[in-house]
Amino acid sequence: MSHKFIIMGPQASGKGTQGKLLAEKFNIPRISTGDIFRKEIAEKTEIGKLVDEYLKSGKLVPDHITSSIAKKRLSKMDCKKGFILDGYPRNLDQALFLDSITPIDKVILVNISDKEAIKRISNRRVCIDCGSSYNLISKPPKKKGICDKCGGKLVLRSDDYPDAIAKRLEIYRKQSRPMLRFYDKKNILIKIQGMQSIGDVYSDILEKLKIK
Numbered sequence: 103m104s105h106k107f108i109i110m111g112p113q114a115s116g117k118g119t120q121g122k123l124l125a126e127k128f129n130i131p132r133i134s135t136g137d138i139f140r141k142e143i144a145e146k147t148e149i150g151k152l153v154d155e156y157l158k159s160g161k162l163v164p165d166h167i168t169s170s171i172a173k174k175r176l177s178k179m180d181c182k183k184g185f186i187l188d189g190y191p192r193n194l195d196q197a198l199f200l201d202s203i204t205p206i207d208k209v210i211l212v213n214i215s216d217k218e219a220i221k222r223i224s225n226r227r228v229c230i231d232c233g234s235s236y237n238l239i240s241k242p243p244k245k246k247g248i249c250d251k252c253g254g255k256l257v258l259r260s261d262d263y264p265d266a267i268a269k270r271l272e273i274y275r276k277q278s279r280p281m282l283r284f285y286d287k288k289n290i291l292i293k294i295q296g297m298q299s300i301g302d303v304y305s306d307i308l309e310k311l312k313i314k
């Protein structure tokens with residue numbers, strides 16, 4: 103069986119953490135369009151320049167750019183047996199495009215309330231040098247403001263400021279609804295309660311991924 107998964111959920115639902123755990127367990131790449139964009143921006147590539155403003159303001163990057171980036175990444179050899187997509191697709195058009203290039207086995211929805219999302223995001227910090235992420239409550243660095251791994255400075259991501267968060271949550275709710283219906287109709291959507299510990303969310307996912 104292939105392991106072609108999508109992990110979805112509002113910002114700070116913990117889907118990134120779960121995606122990494124699943125990627126390790128199934129030995130598949132975790133593909134985050136957000137990470138790809140941030141890398142392009144950091145490397146000041148042509149694509150980076152194109153998408154910089156969208157990420158800064160919390161707006162979605164236009165579908166034609168995002169989907170071509172995703173298609174290119176999915177065509178690599180390491181995706182043959184499976185992958186876990188995080189942050190893509192984000193709306194019905196992207197889901198339809200994805201459907202035209204590859205079948206998907208399961209869509210994992212990790213859900214949390216908006217209130218919980220805002221609380222978690224305001225505690226999030228990222229290392230400006232190596233990109234490692236922390237949470238001041240659930241995963242604090244050993245030394246305040248300093249990355250455990252490389253000693254870099256920890257900052258609030260530019261799209262984690264309150265205005266950008268509110269915009270992203272609103273966009274997420276509006277755009278994900280038709281996409282969730284699309285996957286639900288295909289009978290591949292599994293829903294997970296995200297307001298529990300990392301370990302409990304993970305075991306719920308594994309339990310529900312079992313082929314019935």
Ligand code: AMP
Pocket residue numbers: 113134135136137139156157160161162163164168188189190191192196261270
């Ligand atoms: P993320 O790390 O998934 O929260 O993504 C960060 C930002 O990258 C988003 O706020 C968007 O500006 C952009 N982005 C990432 N994935 C997509 C996507 N599938 N469609 C459009 N924009 C995206």
